[in-house]
Each structure stands twice: as C-alpha cells, then as structure tokens.
Amino acid sequence: MPKTTLEKADNQIGKFKNPTTMLSISPVVPSFSLTSAKYLRSPSSSSSFFPKLSRLFFTSSSATPSNSTETLPRVNNAGLKLNETVDEVSKGKIRLDSWISSRVHGVSRARVQSSIRQGLVSVNGQVIDKVSHNVKPGDEVNCTISKLQPLKAEAEDIPLDIVYEDHHLLVVNKPPHMVVHPAPGNPNGTLVNGILHHCSLPSVAAYSNQEDDDEEEVFSDDEEMSSSSVRPGIVHRLDKGTSGLLVVAKDEHSHAHLAEQFKLHTIERVYISLTCGVPSPSLGRIDVPIGRDSNNRIRMAAIPGSLSRGRARHAASRYKVIETLAGGGSALVEWRLETGRTHQIRAHAKYMGVPLLGDEVYGGTKNMALSLLQKRVSRSDQEEILELVSRMDRPCLHAIVIGFEHPCTGEIMKFSCPPPPDLAEIVGLLRRSGRE
Template sequence: MLSHFPELLTFHSSVSSVSLPRRLVGARIPVHFRALTVLRVGPGLVESSNDAIDGADSSSEPTSSFAGVNLVETVDTKASKLRIDAWISSRIRGISRARVQSSIRAGLVTVNGRVIDKVSHGVRAGDEINCTISELQPLRAEPEDIPLDIVFEDKHVLVVNKPAHMVVHPAPGNACGTLVNAILHHCSIPTVAFSERELLSEVEDASDSDDESSTLAAYQNSMQGGGSNSYASSVRPGIVHRLDKGTSGLLVVAKNEHSHAHLSKQFKLHTIQRVYISLTCGVPSLLLGRVEVPIGRDVKNRVRMAAIPGPTNTGQARYAASRYKVIEVLAGGSAALVEWRLETGRTHQIRAHAKHIGIPLLGDEVYGGTRGMILSLLQPRFPHSSQGKLSQLVSGLERPCLHALALGFEHPQTGKNTHFSCQPPEDFAEVLSQLRALGSDKPLPRK
C-alpha cells in the first residue's frame, strides 16, 4: 500500500539526541478583569463603567463568562500586522480565540467604525477597535451526510482517513461540517447538545489540536455540560484523539464505551503507534534525532503553541517528546521529507517541535513555514524560466504539509495489534513530486 514510503513503517529504536538551545521568551501582560461590562483602553488610561477592573493582578481568576464585555482600544503604534481575532484575544485575558471569532462573525466588531465579520482581517497600528463579546449560545452536534474515507470498521472501532481542512469536532465557530457530524450520521449516534461554556472553559482552539488527553476531558465535560447523562454516555464512545484542521490522515474512533475506555488508556500510556510525514523548510542538522522539549501556549501569540525548554512543573508547559528521521533531502537541501513518531500527543506538537529545531513545515504560516521563506529557499534552485511554476507551487500551499501516515493500536475487543496506513493526499504528493524534480537524495541508513 505504501509503495513510495516503505521505509517509513520500520520503527527505529536507536535515535540520537538533538542539541536544543535555550530561548528567552518574553511576555506581555494583557488586560485582566472580573465582572467587567465596559472596558476602554488608551495611552495610560483604563476605565470601566463599574470599576470592576483588576489591572495586573495575575493571581486573580479570569471571568467565566465574557458576554457583553465591550473592548474599545486603539492598536498600539508598535504592533506589527496581526489577525483581528488574535489581537482581541491578546487584549482580554482568559477569553478563547473561538469565543472572539463567534463575536466577529456575529457582526459585533468594528474597525475604524466599519463592521468586520472576517476573523482573519488584518489590523494595523492606529486602528480603532470596538468589540462586544457575544452571548453564550448552545451548540448542537447534528448528524450530517458527509462522505467518510473509511479505512477500517467493525462493531468496535472506526478508522478514517481525515481530509485536510476538516475540523474533528464541533466548537464555537465550527458547529457543523466536522468529522463528528459525519460520524453521527454514519453510526446513527443520537444528537447531542454541547455546552459552549464548558467547551470554552476546558479547551482553547478546539478545532485545531492533537492533544488526546485534553481532548478527552473537554469532550466528556462538554457532554456533561449538556445536562443529560444519556447524552454523555451516548457520545463519549467516539473521539479519543484529534488531528489539526490542516492535517490529513488516520484517526481512530471508538464505537462503544468499552472501546472508548480501552483506546483512551492506550493514549494515556503512549502505547499508540503514530507515524507522520511532513515536508519541511530546510534540513535539520542531525538527520535522525529526538526532540524532548515541553510545549505550552506561546505567550507572544495565543494562536500558537511553543516549545519551551526547562522544567514542566511551572504550569506553563507540558512534557513532550518526538522522534524524527529525514527520509529524503529535497531540492538541494532547501526542503526535506521527514518522518515523525510521537511519544506524547500535545497540541501542535510536531509543528512546534519542527519550528524549534529550525525546520518549520512547508505551508505552516503560523509556525514559520511561510510563503516568503519557501520562496527564499527555492528561488535559487528554480531556473528563471520556471519562476512562474515556483510561484504557482507556493501559492497552492493552503495548509501545513503534514500527514498522519500510519496508526497502530491494540484492538479493544480482540487484543490483537492492528496497524493501518494510508498514502498522503494529492496536494501533498504534488508538492513532493515537484521538489523531487529539483533534486532528491536519500541519506544512507543508520547502522
């Protein structure tokens, strides 16, 4: 089945360590408040209609509901261009980006007096922002007749090949069109009401994560927030791990309580075998290695995670470890085909670790694999007559080039070790083919 990637299915027990330099991470303390109704921010001025602002008291608990909060602020002249959802999230402490996005889509945000309903709208220095946070609204996971690429299915588990750009389960801003909506239709699981309050309090950016433990807790808690034990028991047998929205590939779904508990335990013990492949900007200094660096929320940009060297007991980061191997050096060293094997499953783990060792994924605008970087690496390799083809290649990168290639686990009913694999989709394969045309070198196997 994996005619082009046969070597990717052999686990390498011997790996070398990666030299990981420390980085200094700066933090900017955002506005913090409790029962704030109106929040106005200006140079040296913070006002509230009820004087309930708790300025910079980092020990205080953030408010549990932001409904009706109004932020009026001029973008700092020192700020670089940012998405409006990310900028607003950075100014209201404790709020999730998904909650901000739902407020934007509801038409409750203006820039210089003009209503903005696009969450990716870029803000610039001097822009006057007025944002009112929307009321909490219940979400419902409705069955939807969405085609599924089913790799394996029996009475106990379902293994699917998730396409890129599909969100795994509903969250504020992504209430439909998700993998869960498709599974509800395919497996005839009863419709479920989600508590948006629970979703927002338990997990941020729920549409874009690959953290099996936080996912399970958030999913179960969201079911309980619906107020019905029957709902909780009917949907809990399902999603036990996630893939990023832009990541394609294999994902296992439990179809009953026993399978859910069994698979969840395997994820907790890190005995699930997961193999990913990626296309990276550049080649790592060591062709084979292990990245063991904690991952936590990036204090400079809440949209992304960051590899944070140091102890994990500070509450800022969680232990994370990834093994990688360069399968193929492409385009004269401008790119590489890299295999990843996860020992843990933190949010954006591969993307954050890849950035940390200097090889961000192609097409990953959030973690440094920008179109500009790709062009700077590849332009010297393309002849002048092919620059148009290069521009077409780069402009076609609409997601991080990351694919969940193989998945192995102990079947919850039979106890047998089961393994599945699926080829990368057409968009990934096309980019790989064009990079190979610029040069391909397969490193010698490690003895």
C-alpha cells in the same frame, strides 16, 4: 518573482536558524523507519511521488472487519455504584477521576468526570465536585455513575474515507481543511457530523473539557479543545489543516480502552511532513516542553526549562529525515510522537528552525519557503514551484500510520494511508527539480 519579495523572505529566514546548541536531542535513536503494516491502503498514484515510502503502499488484506472480532453488548452502566477505600499501598496522592477510572472498567473517564461534577461522588462522606481533587490512602470513596448524556451534534450526509470499520471502532482518513468535531464557529460540516450520519456513536461521549492539572491531555494530537466542544467517539484529534488517520470508538468500552492506550503512549502514531530547510541532525529526539506562547495566544511554543515552573508540559518527538529535497531547500521528514501535546510537531519543528512548509502560524511562510527553494531548483521549474507553494494553504503534515490494540479482541492493528494529492504533488515536483 519580484526581487523585493525575495529580500523580505531572506530577512525572515534569520529568525529560524537552527538553534543546535539549544536542542535536547538524543544522539542515538533506535531505527524507526516506516515499516509494512497489516491493513494498508493500495498505493494508487502516490507511490510514484513517494518511492522511498513505496514499501508502505502495497495491496494487502482488505479493510473489513476481522472474523475474530467479537460483538460485545453495549452496556449503559448508568447507576453503577462504587464504594471502596483507597488502598494503603497507593503512593502519595492521585486525582479522584483517575482513581475512579482505574476501579470502574469500561466507563470512559469523561463519564466519570461528569459523575463527579453532578455531585454523584463523595470522599469520606463529603460530596466532591472537582475532578482534580486528590485522594490519599485510607479515603473512602462513594461513586454513582451518571446517566448517558444526549448527543448535541447533528448527523450530516458528508462523504467519509473509511479505511476500516467493525462493530466497535472505525478508522477514518481525514482530508485536509476538515474540522474534527463541532465547536463554536464550526457547528457543522465536521468529521463527527459525518460519522453520526454513517453510524451511531456512544452518547456518553458528549464530553466536557478535561482539566489539565496533572494529567496529559489524552484527547489531543494537534488541536486545542474548546470547553463547549462535543466529541462523540473521538479519542484523539488532528488539526483542521492536517490530513490523515483517526481512530473513532463506537461504544464506551472501546473509547475507554483506546483512551488508556493513548495515555500510556502505546498507540503508534507516525506523521510525515515537508519542512522549510532540512533538520540537523537528520535523526533525533526532541525533548522540550510545550506551552502556550506568551506572545501569541493562538499558538503553542517549545519552552526549554519551563517544566518545573508550570509554564509548559513535557513533550517528546522523534524525527527522521526520509529525503532531502530541492538541494536542501526542503525535506520529507517522518515524526513519531511520544506525547500528544497541542500542535506538538509544529511547535517542535519551529523550535528546530525548520517550520513546516505552509504553516503560516509557526513560521513556515510562503516567502520563507520560496526564498529557500528559488536558488535550489531548476529555472524551468521555478514558475511551477511558485504556483504550488502559493496555493499551499495548510501545514504540510499528514498522519500516515496509526497502530493500536483492538479494545475487544486484543489484536494488534496497524493502518496506513497515502498522503493527499496536494502534498504528493509538491513532493514530486521538489524531488525532480532539485539540483545536484
């Protein structure tokens, strides 16, 4: 590797020194290492690359519908009316869409918002078309649930890796580089297009963009949503470059129930990543708000102390170093999300000074990774390391576990899927080539 390239890489590393004095990290965090789950994929070849995670990847019950899964009729709910007074025991103010959603069960919040925007909701006799309108105790609310909106996404015959499916939901292992839903610039070839070819989805879920005034964005893990996006059945999302597990609702009741679990933070979400460098300390909780980066509008940023000024929103992530690789040049890190902000893991990792390997947007550049690894791997492996890192064209991030309560049976379900070959290959090489 040319010396000048290494010199440039060394200069970049200075931008990402661990800001240990700034981190808001809890010193004591309960153990949350990856544990066995009921619906796990068999290991195939991935367990050899991830021996410390191999307890996850054993053969277990097959990913088929449980016999206890009840088939509930799909209800349209169009024309359903609500005429109630906001309870006097309610404290303070509450958003109109949130209050109606709490009173009308089995109807998605997106559909409630659509009803409001169509002028089908009045407060004290006055039509209100703003979903974030605040209601107070004593307000009389009249609402008529809108008709189902037709889907605008087209079905496409795209191969899908379906981990589990029943009458109400499916769990999909999304490959890297696949966009989750149609949006400007990506009208087809998305996960949603493929799912629509595989099965029908609730037409109510052609969502408009959710306002973010006071509520956490329920439908976001890692990807920003365009205002004209179509999201049939999608409860949460993964960034285009992120691989791993997504749960998709097949009816409106399931969608509303799952969305509520995300809102209440009862969904279990575990990610693994490769970082440039090793997080310090090796176990902790990052509680730093995330907002739009004022210097780069396409990315987010962790902004300490900005919550009260409205620049960012509460974001908390727990992390644990599973394994130090390449003599400290990289680490395999487990992440658990307490909130679901856009690019949350990527922004928090950058804030800690250990951006994800392959994440060019958040500082995990090829030059930075190669500079860290070059001095720590054996000479015989340097050329292969150079090739693998140079080919890595996405953040090394994989959604490895998802757990939730089944919306119809109440059964606690948990799924896991091994990382894809590109991530497994580079971990295997870093593991065996690191110097003592």
